[in-house]
Amino acid sequence: MNGDKLKSWNDGPVKQSIINFLDSTVEEGLDYVKPEDRIATFDNDGTLWAEKPAPVQLNFLFLAFTKRVQNEPFLADKQPYKAILERDKIFFQNVIEQKPEAIIALEDVLAREWAGKTPDEFESEVKEFFATVKPEKFESNFTELIYKPMLELFDLLKDYKYRVFICSGGGRDFMRVICEEAWGIFKENVIGSAAEYEYNNGTLKRGTVLRGIALGPGKVEHIFARTGRLPVFAVGNGDVDIEMLESAKFRLFINHDDDKREYAYENGSEKILAIAKEKNFTIVSMKNDWKEIFK
């Protein structure tokens, strides 16, 4: 097999190392990976689509919480509503660093906000969001800002009989609304943070509990719970992806260094960038390794 599918990738050591690794896992030898073990996992925000100026789902949360505070004004001064609506950087930094207080506060409001909704009701809200809210920097829809090289990599992995999973700290049910059309990935292969649903009298409704946001070690825990395995091939871009990448054999780190075609930043990726260099992860320069960025 070869990398003809990676048309948006420039030829060079990064593209070649992906192909060499995949070849080695299907050929007899020390690096052979049994078909059942061929699991690949991808982060979403910043790995499959732009996460600046803010992760896509945060726009959805802001909208919902803004409406909520309009209806219940006393919440405006309460945490974490206040922090979320003021886009308080410290609050979100604490979430990224998985500080328990910030995580618990966020889990709590996320669970409450949509409690009692059916899957169809939640899906309608998400669809309306995607139909009406547009990205800031680009004239397009969020779902058009998915990285073409990543979709090509999904295809290549499937040729090698890898099963591809998305594992995001973001909302599982939010991603599942778009995963089949946008990524060609079935809902069941989407892993993320999620409210627990309750089934009563023939109806499934969101409960009031959300447990275990899939960040940092939580990504590995969610992947094992879902698949019974650790990934062989893992792709991520943020500090919250460190553990997922370290748990895999092949680690692909996406470096956002292209401020002309997308965004250039290291904020939220300082630690993983250092580890990637130190531990010889394969580092994708979006600027140099990708001919095209968006699908």
Place this chain on the structure above:
Amino acid sequence: MNGDKLKSWNDGPVKQSIINFLDSTVEEGLDYVKPEDRIATFDNDGTLWAEKPAPVQLNFLFLAFTKRVQNEPFLADKQPYKAILERDKIFFQNVIEQKPEAIIALEDVLAREWAGKTPDEFESEVKEFFATVKPEKFESNFTELIYKPMLELFDLLKDYKYRVFICSGGGRDFMRVICEEAWGIFKENVIGSAAEYEYNNGTLKRGTVLRGIALGPGKVEHIFARTGRLPVFAVGNGDVDIEMLESAKFRLFINHDDDKREYAYENGSEKILAIAKEKNFTIVSMKNDWKEIFK
């Protein structure tokens, strides 16, 4: 397509109704089911293999708890160890009926028993169990007592591009040890009750918490959490499968009525049998509909 794959099934209305239903879901018309929605879910104990005289995994639990009580004799008089080791029918009836006290007690000891073990350590224990403990009534291994007609049904469903999931109240990680070899089903398609794992310093270990046993409405909740959908095609045999079957379009109920080749009983299936008749589920008579029972 046709039912040539169902070689162990006698021709008759049950076999025909399975084939008719599957045909109708892939042909244009009112019953057409989009490929992405084609989810089939199967219970395990009593649906894929014998659950009498006791579910297979209970033998595994008895062994582990017996050893535990030998090492810590003071536990012998403590609940739920006492009830489990004395095979106290009331305790297990309460579990089947999902009485909160029994469920919480069971979750607690199940989580504690293997807390701190890695996935590999747990897998070794399960493998040793299957290699050394044999069924009471049959001269074979537990994994040879899997129902051949069900394996044929997996194959048929795959021809129709259904994705097959197993959803058991039993242990997810217990079933995942045998699922690929015994059923030809990837670990990620096995849904069940499970301890939460914790990832620390590059090592995954079982935690002390087990939440949400997949019984009754819990089966539907687990299926939705895992797949983002409700099943189109569902198969079960016990009262704990009622909700799963009711949530599906096609409901196949396995009636254990063959005491010569297996076991005949209604205990634990009284309610679902009544509902199956009342709501026109498709009822499999193991005695009449299956030419062969075991693979």
